[in-house]
Amino acid sequence: MASRAGSRIPKPTARELKDSKLPCPSPSNSEDVVDNIVRKILASNALNLNLTPSLPPPEKFTAGCNYPRWDLQARAYIRRFPKEEQSVALLGFLTRDAADRAFQANVFDSDDLEATFAQLRELLDTPLHPVEYQTQFHAARQEMGETTEAYAYRMRQLVAEAIPGSPAKGRSAAQWNALSKE
Known part of the structure; x- marks a missing residue:
C-alpha cells in the first residue's frame, strides 16, 4: 500500500557521499568568503550598530494643533532619516488637509529642509476661528x-x-x- 506522502526519496549512503564529485571549498577559501561578506555588510551599513533609543514619531499635524510643538518633534524625528528621504518622511506627518495645502503651495519643491519648514510654518501655523x-x-x-x-x-x-x-x-x-x- 502506497503512503499518502508519495514515494520516499532514499538517503545517500556514506560511500555515495564520499564518492560524489561536489566541490568542497578549502578552509582558507571559506574564511575569505565569510570575511568578504562581513565587509560588504558593514560597508553597506545594513547592520545598525547605533544603540541610541529611537524617538516616537510625532503625531500628524492637523489645523489648529500646536504648530511649534509639532515642528520641534518633527525636526527631531526627521534628523534620523537620510537627507534624500527627509521631505517624504515629513509629508507623512501631515494630515490629508494639511498635505493638500502644502502641495498646493508647492512647499515640497525645495530640497532645503529649513525652507520647507519655514513654508509649512507660514502655511499651517494660522489660528483657527x-x-x-x-x-x-x-x-x-x-x-x-x-x-x-x-x-x-x-x-x-x-x-x-x-x-x-x-x-x-x-x-x-x-x-x-x-x-x-x-
Missing part, C-alpha cells in the same frame, strides 16, 4: 496620565484663543499661578 477654539474647549477632557497642571494649562490656552481680547491671552503659567494664589 474663535468658535472652533470654543468647540475644542467644550469637547476637551483630561487625558489619561495627563497631570492636572498640564490639563489646566491646555484649558487656559484654549480660553485665550477662544475669547478674543481676553486677559488670558499672553499670560504665562507663572502669571496664572500668581493669579490663582491671590
Whole structure:
C-alpha cells in the first residue's frame, strides 16, 4: 500500500557521499568568503550598530494643533532619516488637509529642509476661528496620565484663543499661578 506522502526519496549512503564529485571549498577559501561578506555588510551599513533609543514619531499635524510643538518633534524625528528621504518622511506627518495645502503651495519643491519648514510654518501655523477654539474647549477632557497642571494649562490656552481680547491671552503659567494664589 502506497503512503499518502508519495514515494520516499532514499538517503545517500556514506560511500555515495564520499564518492560524489561536489566541490568542497578549502578552509582558507571559506574564511575569505565569510570575511568578504562581513565587509560588504558593514560597508553597506545594513547592520545598525547605533544603540541610541529611537524617538516616537510625532503625531500628524492637523489645523489648529500646536504648530511649534509639532515642528520641534518633527525636526527631531526627521534628523534620523537620510537627507534624500527627509521631505517624504515629513509629508507623512501631515494630515490629508494639511498635505493638500502644502502641495498646493508647492512647499515640497525645495530640497532645503529649513525652507520647507519655514513654508509649512507660514502655511499651517494660522489660528483657527474663535468658535472652533470654543468647540475644542467644550469637547476637551483630561487625558489619561495627563497631570492636572498640564490639563489646566491646555484649558487656559484654549480660553485665550477662544475669547478674543481676553486677559488670558499672553499670560504665562507663572502669571496664572500668581493669579490663582491671590
